[in-house]
Amino acid sequence: MNAPIKFYQTGTFTVGNRLLSPEQRAVQASPERSNALNSGHRACQGCGEALGARYAVDAAMRATDGELIAANATGCLEVFSTPYPETSWQLPWIHSLFGNTAAVGTGIAAAMKVKGKLGTRVIAQGGDGGTTDIGFGCLSGMFERNDDVLYICYDNEAYMNTGVQRSSATPYAARTATTMAVGSEPGATFGQGKNLPMIAMAHQIPYVATATVADLHDLEAKVEKAMSVHGARYLHVLVPCPLGWGSASHDTIRLARLACETGVFPVFEAEHGEVTSVSKIRHRVPVEEYLKPQKRFAHLFGANGHPDMLAKIQADADRNIRRFGLVDEVAA
Numbered sequence: 368m369n370a371p372i373k374f375y376q377t378g379t380f381t382v383g384n385r386l387l388s389p390e391q392r393a394v395q396a397s398p399e400r401s402n403a404l405n406s407g408h409r410a411c412q413g414c415g416e417a418l419g420a421r422y423a424v425d426a427a428m429r430a431t432d433g434e435l436i437a438a439n440a441t442g443c444l445e446v447f448s449t450p451y452p453e454t455s456w457q458l459p460w461i462h463s464l465f466g467n468t469a470a471v472g473t474g475i476a477a478a479m480k481v482k483g484k485l486g487t488r489v490i491a492q493g494g495d496g497g498t499t500d501i502g503f504g505c506l507s508g509m510f511e512r513n514d515d516v517l518y519i520c521y522d523n524e525a526y527m528n529t530g531v532q533r534s535s536a537t538p539y540a541a542r543t544a545t546t547m548a549v550g551s552e553p554g555a556t557f558g559q560g561k562n563l564p565m566i567a568m569a570h571q572i573p574y575v576a577t578a579t580v581a582d583l584h585d586l587e588a589k590v591e592k593a594m595s596v597h598g599a600r601y602l603h604v605l606v607p608c609p610l611g612w613g614s615a616s617h618d619t620i621r622l623a624r625l626a627c628e629t630g631v632f633p634v635f636e637a638e639h640g641e642v643t644s645v646s647k648i649r650h651r652v653p654v655e656e657y658l659k660p661q662k663r664f665a666h667l668f669g670a671n672g673h674p675d676m677l678a679k680i681q682a683d684a685d686r687n688i689r690r691f692g693l694v695d696e697v698a699a
């Protein structure tokens with residue numbers, strides 16, 4: 368005898384929702400909804416990179432009606448999403464080497480052109496190490512040739528996948544496994560990190576933007592805009608990493624927001640080398656509020672702290688605010 372199947376989980380994220388009438392379905396159950404990075408991956412709790420990648424790639428999927436191919440550098444994003452033989456990706460996805468993602472993206476775009484598949488678009492993505500260090504030459508070449516690829520860097524400010532080593536995007540004074548919090552020069556003492564968005568702008572490519580996981584609508588809008596143009600495009604997304612930053616999992620969004628509100632991470636867009644829009648700071652806060660919740664900066668505070676280093680970080684943030692006009696001048 369056939370008994371009707373009962374669905375008790377109406378309104379949840381289950382696929383069972385797809386069997387309900389359309390007006391009863393949750394958004395997550397819509398067959399049209401793209402979900403590029405599916406559940407089951409192994410990112411840490413509160414991973415900013417998993418969140419940023421999911422929203423960015425989903426937005427690119429929507430913008431291309433699903434006609435999208437991704438090249439992905441070695442790093443956390445690749446490792447937590449594709450433990451062999453499994454994958455969380457729901458789009459054609461190619462794992463490149465650590466350093467050649469941009470070149471692989473270029474190759475895929477060229478292949479699509481030769482095949483006459485002009486509607487198929489390409490993204491290449493990786494962490495800050497794969498982008499600012501080992502992959503930098505390939506990326507600069509991709510920019511210089513104006514290849515039709517959107518490159519997305521998920522910047523967690525160190526080599527997280529291999530145990531939190533310093534990259535050239537690691538900020539000044541941050542503690543990593545290779546820039547220890549002890550000694551006469553504690554933390555990263557090598558300047559302030561490589562500024563890839565500005566370097567990308569210097570190539571005068573059609574579109575450069577920065578974003579964070581604190582404003583996912585802004586991130587989505589920038590991906591959509593990037594996919595509306597052709598040529599080389601670069602998107603730099605700040606993605607807090609609880610493990611590497613020594614922060615609480617529930618603080619990922621708050622830290623990304625504080626990075627903006629302190630001026631540490633300017634959020635802007637640029638076209639052909641010119642800044643075209645900036646996200647203004649609504650509530651300016653001192654850098655200490657951003658740094659204190661992160662154990663990688665703990666050695667800067669307390670009785671044996673380093674006020675000189677804090678002052679330099681504040682001065683760098685103030686310079687960002689001036690350079691990008693992040694705070695509106697209040698008439699006296």
Ligand SMILES: Cc1ncc(C[n+]2csc(CCOP(=O)(O)OP(=O)(O)O)c2C)c(N)n1
Pocket residue numbers: 416441442443444465466493494495496497498523525526527528529534
């Ligand atoms: C040529 C080469 N050198 C080193 C490695 C080891 N390795 C794999 S991922 C990685 C670090 C990745 O860091 P990043 O690009 O910042 O991404 P994250 O893991 O932080 O997201 C390293 C050093 C490698 N795979 N290939």
Ligand code: SF4
Pocket residue numbers: 409410411412413414415416417443447523527528607608609610611
């Ligand atoms: S180490 Fe950091 S980037 Fe890697 S999965 Fe964990 S939180 Fe995400």
